[in-house]
C-alpha cells in the first residue's frame with residue numbers, strides 16, 4: 447500500500463516525465479507566430495525582416511537554436527539550392543532550415559519535417575495574406591515541439607528537425623533534403639512528413655479527433671520495372687520500408703494512453719495528391735506522410751474570403767491544438783524508438799521451396815545486440831509470431847509458401863528497429 451501511494455509522487459518528481467508531453471499551448475503559440483509573417487510563399491521577399499518566407503525561416507532557425515543552446519545538442523544548418531519550374535519560372539532559391547541532434551552515429555539519420563511555405567488560391571500569388579495555419583504551420587510547430595522534448599534525451603541515431611521550403615511550388619525542399627541525404631551518404635532510418643496535422647472538423651461537418659492517417663507506398667517508387675517484376679514473386683507489397691515504417695508508427699501510437707489510432711493508409715498519399723515524402727521514396731528511403739483523418743478543403747490553399755456565407759481560408763480558429771499535441775506525441779514516440787534501436791537489417795532472405803521448413807538469413811547490423819525474426823501467415827497484415835536470436839540465420843518450422851518472414855535488429859535494452867521483409871536472395 448505504501449508503495450502504491452509512493453508511485454504518483456515518484457512520477458511527479460521526475461522532470462523528464464513531467465515535461466514529456468507535447469503542449470497544445472506551445473504548439474498554438476508557434477502556429478500564431480508562423481501566421482504572423484503574413485505570407486510564407488516561396489516566392490515572397492526572403493529579405494523582408496517581418497513578412498514573408500525569409501522572416502519565417504529565420505524565426506524557425508532561431509527557435510531551434512534556442513532549444514539547442516539549452517541542451518548543447520542541436521546544430522542549426524541550412525541547405526539551399528536554386529530551382530526553376532512551372533511554379534517558379536524565374537527561379538527561386540529554396541532554403542531548408544535543419545537542426546541536427548547528433549547521435550552516436552552521425553551518418554544514421556531520422557528526419558521529422560513539415561513545410562514552412564504556403565499559398566492561397568493562386569499558386570503564384572506571393573503577396574496576399576496566406577495564414578497557412580494548418581498547411582503547414584501545424585507540421586512546423588510539431589517539429590519544434592518534438593525538438594523541445596527529444597533534445598533532453600540521447601540517441602544512437604541522429605535526428606534532423608526540418609522546415610522545408612518550396613513544397614507548394616513543386617516539392618523542391620523535399621527534393622533538396624532527400625538528395626542531400628544521398629550526397630552525404632546518410633543511412634536514413636525514417637522520414638516522418640507532417641503536413642496538415644492540426645484540424646479535426648472536416649469538410650463534411652464531422653469531427654474526427656480520435657485518429658490520424660499515415661500514408662505509405664506499397665509499390666516502391668525507387669525500383670525499376672524489372673526490379674518490381676523480380677520482387678513480384680516475393681509478395682512483399684505490404685512490407686516495403688515505407689509500409690514497415692507506417693506499421694511501426696501504428697504500433698507506437700497504440701501504446702500511447704489516450705492517444706490516436708494511426709490508420710495505416712495503403713497509398714503513398716491522398717488520392718491524386720502528393721507531399722515532401724515523395725522525393726525520399728524515389729530514392730528508396732522509408733518515408734510516410736502523416737496527416738489528419740478528416741480534411742477541410744475550404745481551409746486549404748484558399749484566398750481569405752466569405753462567399754455566400756461560406757468562409758474560406760487556412761486560419762488558426764479552424765484548428766484543434768489538443769489533437770495536434772496527440773499527433774506530436776506519436777512523432778516523438780516513434781523517433782524515440784527508432785533513434786534508440788539499431789538500423790534495420792539488410793539482405794534479409796528466405797529459402798525453403800519444396801521443404802517443410804523455412805530458412806532465413808541476413809547481414810549483421812552494427813551495434814545490434816540481437817535480432818527478432820517475425821513471421822505471419824500470408825493472409826495476415828500484422829506479424830503474429832516471433833523469435834529472438836543472436837546469430838544471423840535461423841530455420842523456422844513453417845512452410846515458406848504460406849508464410850511471410852521479416853527480421854528486425856534489437857538494441858541491448860530490446861528496442862526494435864523497423865522490420866525488413868525477407869525475399870529471395872538477391873546478389
Ligand SMILES: [Zn+2]
Nearest residue numbers: 581582641642
Ligand atoms: Zn502542405
